[in-house]
Amino acid sequence: MPCDITRKWYLFVSGHTQADFRTEMARLLTVRCRDIFLKEGGPTARESRLSDFVPVQLAPTLRRSSSVFHVDVGESVPNPVKFLQKNGGQFVAYSLDFDHRVLGLIKVKEGIDIRKAPFLYQAQRANAEKLLLLPFDLLQTVTDALSETQSTVMNIFLYNTGRCGSTLMCKAMDVINDVQALSEPDVFQMIIEMQKAFDLIQADSENFFHACLTFKQLLGHKEQIILEVLEKLNVDVPSDLVSSKIREVFGVDSQKGSAMQSERRKGGEVRSSWVGTWEKNLFSTVLQHFNGDVDEPDFIMPNTMTTD
Numbered sequence: 001m002p003c004d005i006t007r008k009w010y011l012f013v014s015g016h017t018q019a020d021f022r023t024e025m026a027r028l029l030t031v032r033c034r035d036i037f038l039k040e041g042g043p044t045a046r047e048s049r050l051s052d053f054v055p056v057q058l059a060p061t062l063r064r065s066s067s068v069f070h071v072d073v074g075e076s077v078p079n080p081v082k083f084l085q086k087n088g089g090q091f092v093a094y095s096l097d098f099d100h101r102v103l104g105l106i107k108v109k110e111g112i113d114i115r116k117a118p119f120l121y122q123a124q125r126a127n128a129e130k131l132l133l134l135p136f137d138l139l140q141t142v143t144d145a146l147s148e149t150q151s152t153v154m155n156i157f158l159y160n161t162g163r164c165g166s167t168l169m170c171k172a173m174d175v176i177n178d179v180q181a182l183s184e185p186d187v188f189q190m191i192i193e194m195q196k197a198f199d200l201i202q203a204d205s206e207n208f209f210h211a212c213l214t215f216k217q218l219l220g221h222k223e224q225i226i227l228e229v230l231e232k233l234n235v236d237v238p239s240d241l242v243s244s245k246i247r248e249v250f251g252v253d254s255q256k257g258s259a260m261q262s263e264r265r266k267g268g269e270v271r272s273s274w275v276g277t278w279e280k281n282l283f284s285t286v287l288q289h290f291n292g293d294v295d296e297p298d299f300i301m302p303n304t305m306t307t308d
Contacts, residue, residue: 024135024137024138025076025077025078025135026076026077026080026083026132026133026134026135026138027073027074027075027076027077027132027133028074028075028076028077028083028130028131028132028133029053029055029056029068029073029074029075029130029131029132029133030055030056030074030129030130030131031053031054031055031056031068031128031129031130031131032053032054032056032128032129033052033053033054033125033126033128034052034053034054037052037125037126038126044122044125044126044258045122047121047186048094048095048121048124048125048186048187049095049097050068050069050094050095050096050097050100050102050104050131050133051067051068051097052095052125053068053125053128053131054066054067054068055068055070055073055074068104068131068133069097069100069102069133074131074133077132080132080134080138080142081141081142081145081146083132084142084146085146085149087107088146090107090130091105091106091107091130091132092105092106092114092120092124092182092185093105093106093185093187093188094106094121094124094125094128094131094186094187095121095186095187096187101135101136101137102133102134102135102136103133103134103136103139103187104131104132104133104134105131105132105134106124106125106128106130106131106132107128107129107130107131107132108123108124108127108128108129109127109128109129110129112127114127115174115180115181115182117183117257117258118167118183118254118255118256118257118258118261119167119183119184119255119258120182120183120184120185120186121184121185121186121187122184122258156233156235157188158170163282164214164215165215165218165219165254166183167183167184167254167255168218168249168250168254169213169218169226169229170182170183170254171183171249171254172222172223172226172246172249172250173226173229173230175245175246175249176230176235176237176238176241177238178235178236178238179230179235210232210233211229211232211233211305212304212305213225213229213304213305214304217305217306219250222246222247222250223243223244223246223247224243225305226246227243227246228305229305232305
């Protein structure tokens with residue numbers, strides 16, 4: 001899953017019924033997430049969809065369960081460029097809907113720092129307050145108009161296998177003042193899948209992956225390997241950076257507060273652990289099929305980093 005690193009000089013987008021969202025105009029809605037995501041044990045890990053939300057302010061003639069795509073819901077935004085120039089910093093892309101051909105951006109409730117959450121899209125969903133719907137036909141116009149103001153922005157994407165330490169690495173990079181690291185902004189995963197990333201990798205693997213990192217290297221070398229990755233990505237690291245700030249990240253469960261957090265029990269006490277019961281059982285099952293341990297990988301990705 002992608003981790004979008006944004007920098008401040010930045011490392012930082014079926015059948016239709018008559019009432020469906022078919023207008024060419026952007027719309028702004030007050031929303032909340034559906035109740036199912038607020039229940040304990042709910043499907044919090046489900047991929048992001050604009051249907052995750054329901055409108056809060058509805059026209060009197062509409063049912064309470066009306067869709068966010070209903071044309072009578074929310075208010076029109078006649079000039080999305082001007083709106084984003086003024087308010088864009090409060091909105092983060094959440095998901096796309098290809099049936100209705102819109103991009104949805106979420107503004108969360110005041111006082112919520114979604115960057116501190118283990119997974120961006122889950123924090124957006126749980127704390128959503130406003131939903132901005134931009135029709136696909138307007139996206140190029142908006143992009144062209146805002147490109148000058150974003151000329152110093154460089155986007156870098158980190159791709160990973162599950163349970164490999166990517167959330168931890170994202171938090172470690174976020175310590176750098178000029179880096180804004182976002183863990184699992186789900187909308188970019190959808191876009192990359194559309195672009196057939198696998199074909200791109202096969203065609204030009206060395207340029208597609210600028211730096212590859214294993215969990216063993218991340219765990220073993222901590223702040224040293226983080227700084228080396230940033231250097232490979234051409235990110236300017238301040239000369240006065242205190243590297244111990246990065247090391248501190250490694251002492252905290254990076255997924256704490258989510259369903260994926262690692263835990264182990266000792267008597268009646270629950271302690272945080274890098275490797276919990278879920279991971280151990282998974283590893284054991286895999287290793288059983290190999291009749292032993294796995295010493296070396298079958299292949300190594302180009303540009304995989306190592307530190308002696």
